[in-house]
Amino acid sequence: QVQLVESGGGLVQAGGSLRLSCAASGDTISVYVMAWFRQAPGKEREFVASISRYGARTDYADSVKGRFAISRDNANAKTSLQMYNLKAEDSAVYYCAATRGSGQRAWYEYNYWGQGTQVTVSP
Numbered sequence: 001q002v003q004l005v006e007s008g009g010g011l012v013q014a015g016g017s018l019r020l021s022c023a024a025s026g027d028t029i030s031v032y033v034m035a036w037f038r039q040a041p042g043k044e045r046e047f048v049a050s051i052s053r054y055g056a057r058t059d060y061a062d063s064v065k066g067r068f069a070i071s072r073d074n075a076n077a078k079t080s081l082q083m084y085n086l087k088a089e090d091s092a093v094y095y096c097a098a099t100r101g102s103g104q105r106a107w108y109e110y111n112y113w114g115q116g117t118q119v120t121v122s123p
Helices: none
Strands: 003-009 009-013 020-027 035-041 046-051 058-060 067-072 078-083 092-099 117-122
Touching: 003 078, 020 035, 020 092, 020 117, 035 067, 035 078, 046 067, 046 078, 058 067
Parallel strands: 009 117
Antiparallel strands: 003 020, 020 078, 035 046, 035 092, 046 058, 067 078, 092 117
16 A cells, blocks of 8 residues: 655746655555646546656646656655646646556546645736
């Protein structure tokens, strides 16, 4: 079993940058595909990005492609989401997630979740 804790959220102006981190403990994270999801008020939880077990493959939602970059550091048991050129519509609670499976885009494919970190982008 793995525990996940997000950090790095905050308030930033549109066009700015922010880096989120997810620290894992309790298991070897190289056995997991890692992902980031987000959820804004009144909206469903949506896929943001994922990264394969050793970082060879990444996947991004069209809405963030070219602006966000996911990475992982298995030796230090963490994954990160670097966000550039933030827009007001990026405002949401961002969640770190993990799965031992194939790492698809649906939220129900993931078994382990962090508590979330708030990102607010002001116009």
